[in-house]
Structure formats: structure tokens, C-alpha cells
Amino acid sequence: MNAALLQRLRQALVQREGSALRRRLVARAADDHRVNLADNDYLGLARDxxxxxxxxxxxxxxxxxxxxxxxxxxxxxxxxxxxxxxxxxxxxxxxxxxxxxxxxxxxxxxxxxxxxxxxxxxxxxxxxxxxxxxxxxxxxxxxxxxxxxxxxxxxxxxxxxxxxxxxxxxxxxxxxxxxxxxxxxxxxxxxxxxxxxxxxxxxxxxxxxxxxxxxxxxxxxxxxxxxxxxxxxxxxxxxxxxxxxxxxxxxxxxxxxxxxxxxxxxxxxxxxxxxxxxxxxxxLASERPALHALSVEWRDGLCAAGFAVPSGDSPIIPLILGDSDVTLRYAEALRGAGFLVSAIRPPTVPVRTGRIRISLRRGLPAGSLASFLSVLKGVSA
Ligand SMILES: Cc1ncc(COP(=O)(O)O)c(C=O)c1O
Missing domain, CATH: 3.40.640.10 (Type I PLP-dependent aspartate aminotransferase-like (Major domain))
Structure with missing residues (x-):
């Protein structure tokens, strides 16, 4: 391949690496049973x-x-x-x-x-x-x-x-x-x-x-x-x-x-x-109020644990952690503890607003919030 082009591509990738912004694909296995707080299947219909x-x-x-x-x-x-x-x-x-x-x-x-x-x-x-x-x-x-x-x-x-x-x-x-x-x-x-x-x-x-x-x-x-x-x-x-x-x-x-x-x-x-x-x-009309209540419960729980998350009742809760390396540290800990989460970093979001984008879903296992919060506490301690 053209050497000048290769050098240009490498340079951009190295720059991303340096600021903890390099993206990498991770292939998910069919039997990955971690609690999924990352995808957008809010009603669990992909497997309905x-x-x-x-x-x-x-x-x-x-x-x-x-x-x-x-x-x-x-x-x-x-x-x-x-x-x-x-x-x-x-x-x-x-x-x-x-x-x-x-x-x-x-x-x-x-x-x-x-x-x-x-x-x-x-x-x-x-x-x-x-x-x-x-x-x-x-x-x-x-x-x-x-x-x-x-x-x-x-x-x-x-x-x-x-x-x-x-x-x-x-x-x-x-x-x-x-x-x-x-x-x-x-x-x-x-x-x-x-x-x-x-x-x-x-x-x-x-x-x-x-x-x-x-x-x-x-x-x-x-x-x-x-x-x-x-x-x-x-x-x-x-x-x-x-x-x-x-x-x-x-x-x-x-x-x-x-x-x-x-x-x-x-x-x-x-x-x-x-x-x-x-x-x-x-x-699923009759379940929708409970989904909104779930969102409020998670937001309240995160706020009580010292994380400033906005109020609301949508399925998406931004847990803003700031710098990309901090965001990655939280994401690693959560993944290790059985939560599928993704670290969202710039340029997808503005600089210094790296976050875990919590994506709620119907049918989350009981106790998910409590164990999620205890992992967060372990990271921040
Ligand atoms: C607001 C918004 N619009 C459009 C899209 C793109 O939709 P699709 O995943 O079907 O390409 C996304 C996906 O991330 C989105 O968040």
C-alpha cells in the first residue's frame, strides 16, 4: 500500500491511542449472559x-x-x-x-x-x-x-x-x-x-x-x-x-x-x-408505566450514590465520568462484574464528558441496580 497513506492512517490512530480514544471491536459471544445495559433493545423484543x-x-x-x-x-x-x-x-x-x-x-x-x-x-x-x-x-x-x-x-x-x-x-x-x-x-x-x-x-x-x-x-x-x-x-x-x-x-x-x-x-x-x-x-401497554418507574428508580439510586445524573424517565441514563481514562476504568470494572456496558467517549460526545451510557431494558434481573451501585462504589473508593 502507498507509504504516505499508511503513515497518515497510522498517525491518526496513534493520536487516538494517546488520548485513550482508540476504538476497538469486541466480538460478543452468543452465550454472554452478562446483564446488558449497552444495547438498544429496550423492550427485550429481539429475543421475544x-x-x-x-x-x-x-x-x-x-x-x-x-x-x-x-x-x-x-x-x-x-x-x-x-x-x-x-x-x-x-x-x-x-x-x-x-x-x-x-x-x-x-x-x-x-x-x-x-x-x-x-x-x-x-x-x-x-x-x-x-x-x-x-x-x-x-x-x-x-x-x-x-x-x-x-x-x-x-x-x-x-x-x-x-x-x-x-x-x-x-x-x-x-x-x-x-x-x-x-x-x-x-x-x-x-x-x-x-x-x-x-x-x-x-x-x-x-x-x-x-x-x-x-x-x-x-x-x-x-x-x-x-x-x-x-x-x-x-x-x-x-x-x-x-x-x-x-x-x-x-x-x-x-x-x-x-x-x-x-x-x-x-x-x-x-x-x-x-x-x-x-x-x-x-x-405491552400496561408495562410501560413500570418501565418509566424503573428509569426513575435508577436515576434516584445513582444520585443517592453521589453521581449527578439528570432526572427523567427515558431508557437512556448518561453516567458522565469526564476524562476518557476514568470512563474506561469504570467500564472495565462493570464488565468484570457482569454488566455489559460501553464507554462512550469523544468525538461521539463532547470533550471531558466521557460516560457510561446506561441503557435500561424490560426484564432486568432483580437486584441489578444494587449490584451496579456497589461496583461503582468499588471503583471510586
Ligand atoms: C438518534 C439516532 N438516530 C438514528 C440512529 C441510527 O439508527 P440505525 O442504528 O438504525 O442506523 C441512531 C443510532 O444510533 C440514533 O441514536
Whole structure:
């Protein structure tokens, strides 16, 4: 390989090593029975018997792959049923399944805004949204995290813009587990007429009477113009979707989004698993209050043990430890004591905010919190 290129690659990796930021893959074994506080299977549906049975039946019927991109032959009756089910569930007229949440965000934000438009985005929106935004050529302004006063001020400052204004937020932030006031966002949208793109990735299954997400949970169903969601978190499958009121959004993605057009489509088995998971999410309505209470219990327990974690009831609790080497030390101790956790470090999160991202789930073994806290105490002692 070209020597100059190799040297450049090595240099960047050595730099990461020096600041305890080098990432390494660790292969998980099927029989790893540690308590999983790292993945996003918040409702435990990836191993739910009904979900696994639906995926197995689809594997038998369709085989292991869709075997083509969607506009060729990859789009099946299962994908169609899934997009219609997702749209009806969340109150939208149109839905489209994409291969990943990353590509869904990149396709929406890279493809709908263009030069001359303005995008107002929360400072902590996911990397996939940012990548799309940067590709779009639109002007970007970022407002302080969850600060809707700051957003409103920006909207007042841009009264005579010629292009379209997009506002981009998540409903549950992936590394902080907190949420904006969606009711206020909905009312700002009414007043200012911007196009609101909302990522519900971490809220699906956890919030709302039917589990459709935080728009339902906060009483503003289908208020956003465009919703991006993923099948790979609360729905225990793999893949993602975009929902919209306007058919033009779906048609534009089908016609112009490279992420959709030029890639082998999601396996039918993943679509079948997601369909079964949606049924399970609806059935689990009576368990949702207990899940929220679990989140409050963990937050209270961590605070009582001297760790400043934010209040809330989402499945994600950021245990911010600061420097990367400290974060790694805590993660090592927790893993050794039987907890699967991951150390989240910059650049995924801002410098000196390294953290264990605690990801709660339905069916955690009794006593998990007490033993988790006793491991933390051992590290800090
Ligand atoms: C807020 C948010 N949006 C989108 C994604 C991407 O979803 P997927 O894992 O389906 O690519 C993630 C995943 O980490 C996320 O946290």
C-alpha cells in the first residue's frame, strides 16, 4: 500500500491511542449472559418468541435476503405492509422503509433541504442527521441543546428568508436520554411554518399509550412534518423508516435518495420481525408505566450514590465520568462484574464528558441496580 497513506492512517490512530480514544471491536459471544445495559433493545423484543417466530417464518418464505435493491425486486409485500403499518400507527399517511436509521437521516436531510435553505438543528442531533445536513448545502445554525427559547430567537432573526426553514430535533437524545418539549415545538411550527424533522429512534416502544413514541406520549401525535425512526432499537429488529404527511416526501426519496436506490434492501425477515414487534409493543401497554418507574428508580439510586445524573424517565441514563481514562476504568470494572456496558467517549460526545451510557431494558434481573451501585462504589473508593 502507498507509504504516505499508511503513515497518515497510522498517525491518526496513534493520536487516538494517546488520548485513550482508540476504538476497538469486541466480538460478543452468543452465550454472554452478562446483564446488558449497552444495547438498544429496550423492550427485550429481539429475543421475544413472537418476534423470532415471525422472522423465522419469513426466512422460510423469502429466504435470507431481499437479493436486490428496492426498485429492482427487493421491495416485497412485507416491506409494503410494514411501511403502511408504521404510518397508520404513528398517524402519518405515507411511510417508507430504509436500510438503517443512519441512511434514513442522511437521505432526508441530505436530499430535502438545498442551498438557499436554512436548517436550525439542536446542538446534539445524531451524527447521521449532521452528515445529511452538511451534504445538503443548506445553511446550518445550531441552537443550544433543548433550548427552545434559543430556537425561537433564531426563528425571529430569520424573518425574510427566501428558502425553506427546517428544524431538526430528536425526541429522546441518544447519548443524554433527555427530550425537548414537543408541544412547544409543535406550536412553534404552527406559528413559523417551518418543516420539522423529528428523529424518534429512542422513543419508539417506550413512550405513548400504544408505544408509538414521544409525540404520542406528549399528546402531539403526528405533529412533526417528517419522522425518522429505526427498527433496530425498541422494535428489536433491523432497519429504519421515514414517515410523512405529504406523498412528495416518500416519492422524492424513492426517486432521488441514493441511500434507498443503490443498496440491497432490508431482508424480508427483518420486516417481518418489526411487524411482530409492533404488535408486541401495543400489547405491552400496561408495562410501560413500570418501565418509566424503573428509569426513575435508577436515576434516584445513582444520585443517592453521589453521581449527578439528570432526572427523567427515558431508557437512556448518561453516567458522565469526564476524562476518557476514568470512563474506561469504570467500564472495565462493570464488565468484570457482569454488566455489559460501553464507554462512550469523544468525538461521539463532547470533550471531558466521557460516560457510561446506561441503557435500561424490560426484564432486568432483580437486584441489578444494587449490584451496579456497589461496583461503582468499588471503583471510586
Ligand atoms: C438518534 C439516532 N438516530 C438514528 C440512529 C441510527 O439508527 P440505525 O442504528 O438504525 O442506523 C441512531 C443510532 O444510533 C440514533 O441514536
Amino acid at each position: 418468541p413472537a418476534v423470532v417466530a415471525a422472522a423465522t417464518a419469513a426466512l422460510q418464505a423469502w429466504g435470507a435476503s431481499s437479493s436486490a435493491s428496492p426498485l429492482v425486486t427487493g421491495y416485497t409485500e412485507l416491506h409494503q405492509k410494514l411501511e403502511r403499518t408504521l404510518a397508520a400507527w404513528q398517524g402519518y399517511a405515507h411511510g417508507l422503509v430504509l436500510n438503517t436509521g443512519y441512511s434514513a437521516n442522511a437521505a432526508v436531510l441530505g436530499g430535502l433541504p438545498r442551498k438557499g435553505d436554512l436548517i436550525l438543528a439542536d446542538r446534539l442531533v445524531h451524527a447521521s442527521m449532521l452528515d445529511g445536513i452538511l451534504k445538503s448545502g443548506a445553511r446550518l445554525r445550531r441552537f443550544a441543546h433543548n433550548d427552545l427559547d434559543a430556537l425561537e430567537l433564531m426563528l425571529h432573526e430569520e424573518p425574510a428568508l427566501d428558502g425553506v426553514i427546517f428544524v431538526v430535533t430528536e425526541s429522546v437524545y441518544s447519548m443524554d436520554g433527555d427530550s425537548p418539549d414537543l408541544r412547544r415545538l409543535a406550536s412553534l411550527r404552527q406559528r413559523f411554518g417551518f418543516c420539522w424533522v423529528l428523529d424518534e429512534a429512542h422513543a419508539t416502544g417506550w413512550y405513548g399509550a400504544t408505544g408509538s413514541g414521544l409525540q404520542e406520549g406528549q399528546g402531539v401525535p403526528a405533529a412533526a412534518d417528517i419522522v425518522v425512526g429505526t427498527l433496530g432499537k425498541g422494535l428489536g429488529s433491523h432497519g429504519a423508516y421515514v414517515l410523512a404527511h405529504a406523498p412528495e416526501v416518500r416519492d422524492t426519496l424513492i426517486n432521488f435518495a441514493g441511500e434507498f436506490i443503490y443498496s440491497t434492501y432490508l431482508a424480508p425477515a427483518s420486516a417481518a420481525a418489526a411487524l411482530a414487534a409492533i404488535d408486541r409493543v401495543r400489547e
